[in-house]
Amino acid sequence: MEVTRRTMEPARKALPVAKQQISTVTSPLRAAYRIRHKYLLMKRRHVGAELSESAALEGASSRGTGRYLTTKRQESTERALKHRSKGAEYFTFEKVPVKTVKRHRSSKRRRVLYPSDTKKYLPEEKKSKAKNCLFLLSIIVFFQIYNAIENLDDNVLKYDLAGLEKTLKREVFGQTVAIDTLLDLLRDYLATHIHNKPLVLSLNGPVGVGKSLVGRLLAKHFRAVLSEHLVFQYFVLHHCPEQDNMTSCLQELEGGISNMVSRAEEEEKIPLLIFDEMEFMQPPLLDFLQNYFQSDQPNEFLNAVYVLISNSGQQEITKFVLQNASSGMVRQAAKSQELLFIVQSALAHSHPVWKHADIVPFTLLERSHIQDCFLEEMMREGFYPDSSQLDQLSAQLNYYSVGQHQYSVHGCKYVGSKVNLLR
Structure with missing residues (x-):
């Protein structure tokens, strides 16, 4: 290592000072960008793999391979957690939202099935004691009204x-x-x-x-x-x-x-x-x-x-x-x-x-009523008139004539005096 450092030092010294400063700034940034790009690619691959595995696990669970798929699912989740922990040790970036598939519960209610050896019975109607009280009260009110009507009839009688x-x-x-x-x-x-x-x-x-x-x-x-x-x-x-x-x-x-x-x-x-x-x-x-x-x-x-x-x-x-x-x-x-x-x-x-x-x-009073007055008065006085005699006596009084109707002007007032003239 000491030999390489000594051989590289004259080369570095040969470069201009400005270029040495730019390279010291840009080289870390490029390395960080490449590392970040690789991490995002790896992360996207792992997310796609998880989605495909979850879909495969759901399909396999519907066909009856429950235990095997649950173990596979656990292994895949453990792998994803390891990769994420490795990346999280060095870098912390924005979290990518993971789509999860939710199971929809069936809205249909389960039917209640009765055993075949039992019988269905309707709920029993309980008899209320208030009905008896209401019936008794109606009877009391009826008798009171009946007695009141009887009392009214007694007063009129x-x-x-x-x-x-x-x-x-x-x-x-x-x-x-x-x-x-x-x-x-x-x-x-x-x-x-x-x-x-x-x-x-x-x-x-x-x-x-x-x-x-x-x-x-x-x-x-x-x-x-x-x-x-x-x-x-x-x-x-x-x-x-x-x-x-x-x-x-x-x-x-x-x-x-x-x-x-x-x-x-x-x-x-x-x-x-x-x-x-x-x-x-x-x-x-x-x-x-x-x-x-x-x-x-x-x-x-x-x-x-x-x-x-x-x-x-x-x-x-x-x-x-x-x-x-x-x-x-x-x-x-x-x-x-x-x-x-x-x-x-x-x-x-x-x-x-x-x-x-x-x-x-x-x-x-009409003329027929006047004839009734003459008949009543003559029967009271002892006479037994016929219809022709009643017509003659009633014709001696004054009448209002309206069409076919005749109404007595003084009613039966002078009937008694006319009957007295017959004696």
């Missing part, structure tokens, strides 16, 4: 409205719709004993159509089913004529209403108060009577039935019937909302006492 209906339809002619409306209102109100306001019924219509007759039949019926002291019948022209003292009329009316209501409250019954000829009642009496129709008064005054009978609104009813005679609405005129609105407006304009009342309009 006490007033015998079925008998009242038979009497009214037998005695009053041509007012079937008005009678049905009247009975429906009475039935709904008399079903209970506790109310928040009294029932006020207003029977309105032309002369002789049966309003006063209905009032007398109501008074007679309630005297029979209740008692004499629970029916109050007030005729305006008889109890308080225009020339009478108004103070005494007010005191008499107040005393009569208070005594009757107090007795009815003690007996737990609903009294009936009938006021006929209301078109002749003076304004102070109307104002006083209106106070009993309010809801802000003692309980005993809330449980009462007031019947107001008058000829007020007869012009509106007559006009409506004659205008609708040809359209066939006469039979249902008492239920017409248009007629009720017209009559209610006319009555409220005269006095506000009718704002608290349920209007029951009585319509005009």
Whole structure:
């Protein structure tokens, strides 16, 4: 070594100084570049070999060569690790990403297989005790409702409205719709004993159509089913004529209403108060009577039935019937909302006492109804007429003629006087 160093030193000294400096700088860089290039080539070869071996191992594992391939795989991985450790001892470069193949798990769910010697059973439905409680509760509610309906029927039976209906339809002619409306209102109100306001019924219509007759039949019926002291019948022209003292009329009316209501409250019954000829009642009496129709008064005054009978609104009813005679609405005129609105407006304009009342309009009577009135009156007086005689008697009255219909101007008012002339 000493001989070579001595022989090379004169050669180095012979080279220029600049060239010696460049060679000392570039030669290490070239050596490092060549080494790095060789390392990358070796690394790429090993990565390709690993990928091919892994693919071969996967294919062999699917064909049943599991153990042999696992050992091969381990050997290949150990080789790769040795080569990498050798290169890592001298150089550290960027890591090349290695692609790994992932196995995808099958998304299909495995079917549950039952043994062939067993039977399949559905899950048992457990009976809930809440169903029995619900069934018992429904039975209790049913009996309560049934008892409530029975109590309502008992209250109505006490007033015998079925008998009242038979009497009214037998005695009053041509007012079937008005009678049905009247009975429906009475039935709904008399079903209970506790109310928040009294029932006020207003029977309105032309002369002789049966309003006063209905009032007398109501008074007679309630005297029979209740008692004499629970029916109050007030005729305006008889109890308080225009020339009478108004103070005494007010005191008499107040005393009569208070005594009757107090007795009815003690007996737990609903009294009936009938006021006929209301078109002749003076304004102070109307104002006083209106106070009993309010809801802000003692309980005993809330449980009462007031019947107001008058000829007020007869012009509106007559006009409506004659205008609708040809359209066939006469039979249902008492239920017409248009007629009720017209009559209610006319009555409220005269006095506000009718704002608290349920209007029951009585319509005009046809000629056939007048013949029924003659037959009833003549049978009562002992006559036995035939149809020709009834036609002659009914022809003596005045009628409104609209097409084929004839409506009596005064109803059955003069039937009694005509029958008396036959004696």
